[in-house]
Amino acid sequence: MVTLSGFPADAEGDSPRLVVAAPGSGHGKTTVATGLLAALRRRGSRVAGFKVGPDYIDPGYHALASGNPGRNLDPVLVGADSVAPLFRHGARSAELSVIEGVMGLFDGRLGTAEEVPSFGSTAHVASLLEAPVVLVVDAKGQSHSTAALLHGFRSFQPDLRLAGVIFNRVGSPRHEQVLREAAATVGIRVLGVLGRAEPLRVPSRHLGLVTAAEHGSEAERAVEAMGEVVAEGVDLEAVAALAGQAPPLSARPWSAQRALEHGVPPPRTPRIAVAGGAAFTFGYTEHAELLRAAGAEVVSFDPLRDERLPPDTDGVVLPGGFPEQHVAELSANVELRRQLAGLAADGTPVHAECAGLLYLTSSLDGYPLCGVLDVTAEMSPRLTLGYRAAVAATDSVLFREGQRVSGHEFHRTVLREAGNPDPAWYWRTTETVAEGFVRGGVHASYLHTHPVGQPESVSRFVWACAQR
Numbered sequence: 001m002v003t004l005s006g007f008p009a010d011a012e013g014d015s016p017r018l019v020v021a022a023p024g025s026g027h028g029k030t031t032v033a034t035g036l037l038a039a040l041r042r043r044g045s046r047v048a049g050f051k052v053g054p055d056y057i058d059p060g061y062h063a064l065a066s067g068n069p070g071r072n073l074d075p076v077l078v079g080a081d082s083v084a085p086l087f088r089h090g091a092r093s094a095e096l097s098v099i100e101g102v103m104g105l106f107d108g109r110l111g112t113a114e115e116v117p118s119f120g121s122t123a124h125v126a127s128l129l130e131a132p133v134v135l136v137v138d139a140k141g142q143s144h145s146t147a148a149l150l151h152g153f154r155s156f157q158p159d160l161r162l163a164g165v166i167f168n169r170v171g172s173p174r175h176e177q178v179l180r181e182a183a184a185t186v187g188i189r190v191l192g193v194l195g196r197a198e199p200l201r202v203p204s205r206h207l208g209l210v211t212a213a214e215h216g217s218e219a220e221r222a223v224e225a226m227g228e229v230v231a232e233g234v235d236l237e238a239v240a241a242l243a244g245q246a247p248p249l250s251a252r253p254w255s256a257q258r259a260l261e262h263g264v265p266p267p268r269t270p271r272i273a274v275a276g277g278a279a280f281t282f283g284y285t286e287h288a289e290l291l292r293a294a295g296a297e298v299v300s301f302d303p304l305r306d307e308r309l310p311p312d313t314d315g316v317v318l319p320g321g322f323p324e325q326h327v328a329e330l331s332a333n334v335e336l337r338r339q340l341a342g343l344a345a346d347g348t349p350v351h352a353e354c355a356g357l358l359y360l361t362s363s364l365d366g367y368p369l370c371g372v373l374d375v376t377a378e379m380s381p382r383l384t385l386g387y388r389a390a391v392a393a394t395d396s397v398l399f400r401e402g403q404r405v406s407g408h409e410f411h412r413t414v415l416r417e418a419g420n421p422d423p424a425w426y427w428r429t430t431e432t433v434a435e436g437f438v439r440g441g442v443h444a445s446y447l448h449t450h451p452v453g454q455p456e457s458v459s460r461f462v463w464a465c466a467q468r
Contacts, residue, residue: 020033040096061222272316317350388447397443
């Protein structure tokens with residue numbers, strides 16, 4: 001039985017925690033992190049899940065497993081100084097927190113070879129949180145070679161505490177024995193061994209796993225299966241003890257109210273409608289917290305189901321997601337499309353990112369959409385992915401002209417347009433890019449931003465909505 005009664009939930013910065021990392025993508029981090037949350041919760045522990053980087057999909061599975069909102073920790077988007085405060089904010093009620101890494105342990109924003117750990121990497125976040133690291137290794141097709149792999153990961157950054165390994169996709173008892181011997185030769189503790197379990201497979205698509213919101217009851221069954229396999233194959237008592245060895249954090253918990261304490265309250269309480277449901281799942285938990293702290297009433301709506309916006313809507317947030325998977329249904333909801341187009345034409349503030357941008361176009365793959373923007377969109381074989389150091393191209397309901405923002409692109413669609421005299425952003429890759437749209441009260445872009453990185457943009461948006 002795992003008991004964490006000796007670990008007060010975030011008292012004086014004492015937040016038991018561990019990081020689940022891997023040598024690279026595809027080793028089983030999500031399975032192990034989600035399974036740990038589900039298994040520990042089933043045994044009566046209060047748990048919280050976090051994801052390193054800008055990923056929106058894995059936190060949905062963490063939320064299902066933990067019963068708490070999934071949250072992201074991304075130094076690139078929010079700044080390194082905000083990582084520990086955001087962690088403590090999200091871990092307030094938890095007895096143990098699991099932080100799932102991104103890509104390989106040392107993979108982050110591309111920089112120089114001397115930048116160790118890479119900025120924004122799992123190792124970077126583990127260092128900021130002073131958290132022990134558990135490495136998940138897909139052992140299929142290897143045995144004694146895992147000793148060299150573990151030795152390399154432990155010695156590459158000696159001040160990072162690589163506290164144990166969980167082997168995944170182990171084929172037989174003999175295979176397990178050899179892997180345990182390999183780990184013992186380099187002094188790495190084996191915390192668990194997982195076999196090759198079919199129930200753990202979660203459907204994926206062009207941008208990763210199918211979201212928990214779309215996968216529905218199958219996602220719940222997958223999370224339950226992950227919890228069962230981890231409970232059987234991982235030493236949960238050892239994991240809990242390891243998490244409890246993380247030292248107290250001195251950082252003050254992040255607060256939406258403090259982040260906006262220098263702002264001026266709006267003249268009235270505007271009503272801001274935030275799109276959700278299966279087509280619009282890419283959002284940060286802190287966004288709604290900041291909107292409320294800035295003085296707004298936040299209501300949700302589902303463009304796949306609701307034929308009208310909530311009554312008395314003063315502003316609309318259209319987050320990212322997968323509209324291309326639901327474009328026929330979105331197109332068929334003609335009344336909502338017309339209402340949103342009418343509000344935008346009247347100057348109602350609209351904040352649209354990625355999926356939200358696509359929803360505002362004239363069409364996506366030939367399906368009519370809102371027509372707020374006189375452009376069409378279509379699927380592309382090319383993945384556009386990466387962090388962007390962006391500069392606001394013009395004043396808008398969100399940003400001041402010249403304001404600098406760190407953002408992230410993640411899409412497989414392209415826009416077909418004749419020209420764009422009023423872009424939202426400029427940034428440089430191999431050349432200067434003008435991206436997005438500012439049209440009256442509309443700010444639409446492929447760029448995902450994290451409002452914790454620029455909370456003043458939330459106040460600016462709420463004020464614009466209050467003046468309707």
